[in-house]
Amino acid sequence: MPAYSTNIRLKFPILALILELVTILLYALFVVYDDGKTSHHEGGHDKDNSTDHHEENPVALYPMFQDVHVMIFIGFGFLMTFLKRYGFSSVGINLLLAAFGLQWGLLLQNIWHLDDGKIKLSIEKMINADFSTATVLISFGAVLGKTSPVQLLIMTLLEITTFCLNEHLAVGVLGASDVGASMTIHAFGAYFGLAVARVLYRPGLRNGHDNEGSVYHSDLFAMIGTVYLWMFWPSFNSAIAEPGTPQLMAITNTYFSLAACALAAYAMSSLVEHKGKLDMVHIQNATLAGGVAVGTCADMNIGPFGAMVIGVTAGVISTLGFKFLSPILASNLGIQDTCGVHNLHGMPGILGGLAGILAALLGRKEHVTPGIQAAALASSLGFALVGGAITGLIMKLPFWGQPADQNCFDDSIYWEVPEDEEEAGESLTQADHSKNKAEA
Amino acid sequence: MPAYSTNIRLKFPILALILELVTILLYALFVVYDDGKTSHHEGGHDKDNSTDHHEENPVALYPMFQDVHVMIFIGFGFLMTFLKRYGFSSVGINLLLAAFGLQWGLLLQNIWHLDDGKIKLSIEKMINADFSTATVLISFGAVLGKTSPVQLLIMTLLEITTFCLNEHLAVGVLGASDVGASMTIHAFGAYFGLAVARVLYRPGLRNGHDNEGSVYHSDLFAMIGTVYLWMFWPSFNSAIAEPGTPQLMAITNTYFSLAACALAAYAMSSLVEHKGKLDMVHIQNATLAGGVAVGTCADMNIGPFGAMVIGVTAGVISTLGFKFLSPILASNLGIQDTCGVHNLHGMPGILGGLAGILAALLGRKEHVTPGIQAAALASSLGFALVGGAITGLIMKLPFWGQPADQNCFDDSIYWEVPEDEEEAGESLTQADHSKNKAEA
């Protein structure tokens, strides 16, 4: 890859400020506070959510919202800090993309059903706006370390737009059930990101990169992300569920799916390593696959037993994917998936969609039919792959400040990075190396 | 200690998968969702908890549950990351044990009072299941660094079983009051773990170990655990309290006990060091002793003043324990207590039990009698010591993959550990040393 300029001093601020100013203008035109007289057509995933629970206390959902908020900003942000010299970008650009994405997502998710020509703000809409950013953060994981902040802002704009189209079609029009969004967020975000990664394929990274690995403490920072995602996933899958028993089901199903998944992920991680050692990559990611996979049928009557079977299956598939499938995708298909989102969100997301079809076949939730569920899964994959490919082509244009191959996975291209003490004490080692690269 | 093989490639996965599959089978037979018609015999600590508060909204307790969840997975997990090369195990094995433990605990806590032959899931039962895992995580602290994942899974199984027996006897049958579980969780978990540690005594570690200490950033990771435990302890002590004034009392008593305890711990830490410096071990642990010690009488009318006196007492005892008692336990009694759980959970737990007896004498809660409280304390200590000793003997069998003395406190025995940059840049230092050991 040719060495483009990575100086984004004008491109990035101009793009960020234009996006923000356009957003503010649209908010001035369309967005008002909820006056309590909303006509109950919430724009989220679950069209059945039309109780008057929220009229009594407009902030009743706020603790659920904050759990989801923590997953988006701490969970996703720190999960990606595992790379040894890419933590600033992981948690910092995660914040940037989600901060823009939630503003954009709230607009596009609700433009389909205005109320007196306005979008009326509610906690539920804020939850859904946070959800919409999750798609981008998943895709971010696939291209982590190989893209500039400018490219990523563009991806955010285009991916959330595509997501809102697909969500409106699959949930709003077709009426599919996807309370925890296995299909519309996880599978969608993963395959969108993989399509972008395919288009941005870098042959120069075929043999890996010095910085594409962790150090001891970066793996511990990543565990902060993992554990928060693991703990709060029941909130993700139940936040917009129908209050009462369906919401309780969504919580308990996710709780037990994750617990069972953790056991499976630990067992498989030890089993596939020839010395029986646990691998941090598996623990950081595959323990979460149970939350993804139980998403679609979280509010269905699948029984705690059923949730645990889904969790174990997801944990096994995800760990095996990291060990055996990811290397093949990279070497044979040119899909360099930095964080392995295919194993955490892609396959478990499809598994979740299939579990939803099966649950519909078994009549585990009223008004849910297998055909509609299958159509929603297909739609999510289709929008993801086509949208991701087009987005990738736009991101591939040579003037977005993307890094050269040798500068990938290195914060110092886009961030002022302190020279660490221990490195400073040594002679010409990594610190100088990084610095030299940064000057490029 | 002879150098057993630490390769757990078959033992660990087989044990983990069998435990999970048996659990799933039992869930298929016994566990169903709460249909809202529960006959109000919750299995937790507080038998008075029988209002119809929860029938209105089955997820009303969910925010409390999530606070407890964070204490279990972030609090306990990161508190133990203080060791320089044992962070993966601390937070990772903590997740594994708690994920299995909550599934097992929920079964055993509720097997005493089935409802139509079934256990009906509720948020309150999930809180109690999380509680049951706390006993194991406390004991884990006593044997941290000296045990294999296989041994620890066995300990989880046996300790939670013992805990459920004692809890059923002390709270369910005798009717003792222990809302914050000073006796049934903290004292129990500590003395169970100390009994195990005594049985697993390693003379080879009498003079310490190179890796049994912290580095600068590992102490900061541990502070994440400390601060989360400190903040959310009011939730731990009040989650299953009777709604209304008792729950408010439990919150405020714990809040003020902890605040007063913090001042005492800082003061004592400075006082016992000959240069007046603060010691991170004290700050990370003794600041929390006030939460443990106020547990039993958190929902009793002891007054904020009374709670603060308990907190100061606990902070003083705990700090002095770390400074003066722990070395004696190790050298004279052969109890090598890695995290000092005797000082954080053991003595403050007993203090909590005694405070409960005193409060009962003073009539601070209806239907609570000193004799019953004393019997519950004795029962908790008895079950802990006997159960811990038996469990220790089983864990001592030589085929569970336990580490040799020189490999203790080292993640690289059971984990793939990245070679750190700075270490890689040096010649033959710690990194190689660790690696050589790992090959053993």
Add this chain to the structure above:
Amino acid sequence: MPAYSTNIRLKFPILALILELVTILLYALFVVYDDGKTSHHEGGHDKDNSTDHHEENPVALYPMFQDVHVMIFIGFGFLMTFLKRYGFSSVGINLLLAAFGLQWGLLLQNIWHLDDGKIKLSIEKMINADFSTATVLISFGAVLGKTSPVQLLIMTLLEITTFCLNEHLAVGVLGASDVGASMTIHAFGAYFGLAVARVLYRPGLRNGHDNEGSVYHSDLFAMIGTVYLWMFWPSFNSAIAEPGTPQLMAITNTYFSLAACALAAYAMSSLVEHKGKLDMVHIQNATLAGGVAVGTCADMNIGPFGAMVIGVTAGVISTLGFKFLSPILASNLGIQDTCGVHNLHGMPGILGGLAGILAALLGRKEHVTPGIQAAALASSLGFALVGGAITGLIMKLPFWGQPADQNCFDDSIYWEVPEDEEEAGESLTQADHSKNKAEA
């Protein structure tokens, strides 16, 4: 600066224990549990808060309380861990000061309106007590690294006392509206701290200090603080808002102000660096300015659009302040502001006060008048500057164990600090250097 003794072995424990014992005595005399019969004169910021919402469930505000609690102990604590060798003090002394401050603040905030001669505890009073500590933690940022724990305990005592006087005057007597406390907490805390910093001016640090900077992982620890503050700021600004629409407004206004502020902070950070790189100092701090600046008018009908304009303005001002104003304050005015609290809390706090005056002019909240708002802003700045100057003079007395210039920003003066592996592996480098200094 002369080299005073930094051994605080007697001074610190004696001061801490006396403060705690006096506090306990006052609690024994004045503080009781809320019996549900409170006559609705809550002592907080918002005198309109007199619904009977809380009588139904005394712990209804508890999730909001815990969000604020996390901001105080994790948010402020970790935000200040950015310094390479001052993380123990940042998170540890933060805990100490807040633990004492909340006990003291609850007393002084409620002494103005006793109920039958007593202060009746409620969750709302605990939230306000947590709020009062925020002023101290903001000021702590201005003097971080240059003060002893003894000095800081004295500052806590005096600053919270001054804060309670000003709050009682501005909100209680004058009746100003300041739901998110832009004026009474943020501007107050910042200018109080800057006044203290001015009095404690150290010419010896004019040319900077080796330790006054970050290392890679210390910047990541600081991001934990940033992200938690960013996520939970809607809770800070809405916790004591009137239930219903005003509380929903406070949440949504803060959410969107912060999101817009983040975009502005990232854009400006890149713009002012000559290579277009992002600066962690800006990202860690300026992204939060939107939460500060929207505080006063968070519960006013300013529209999401208005909140976003405030957020963008705050993000721009804050970033420019870090880049251009802070160096001038240090070199020309002798104000050495370690964390740049002037840019995060000072200027955005004044902006918040001005926005409140403008909103009052536009009639965005009933019963709020521009004159009263202006008086509250002036009062907050006046109390801060005078109170801070007097407090600084007391802190300047030479026997509080303050560090010599060369020992500033170094944990090892007041803490036992582990010798890190990598340092131990080298010859005579930083570790020995630190150690030598510590012996001084």
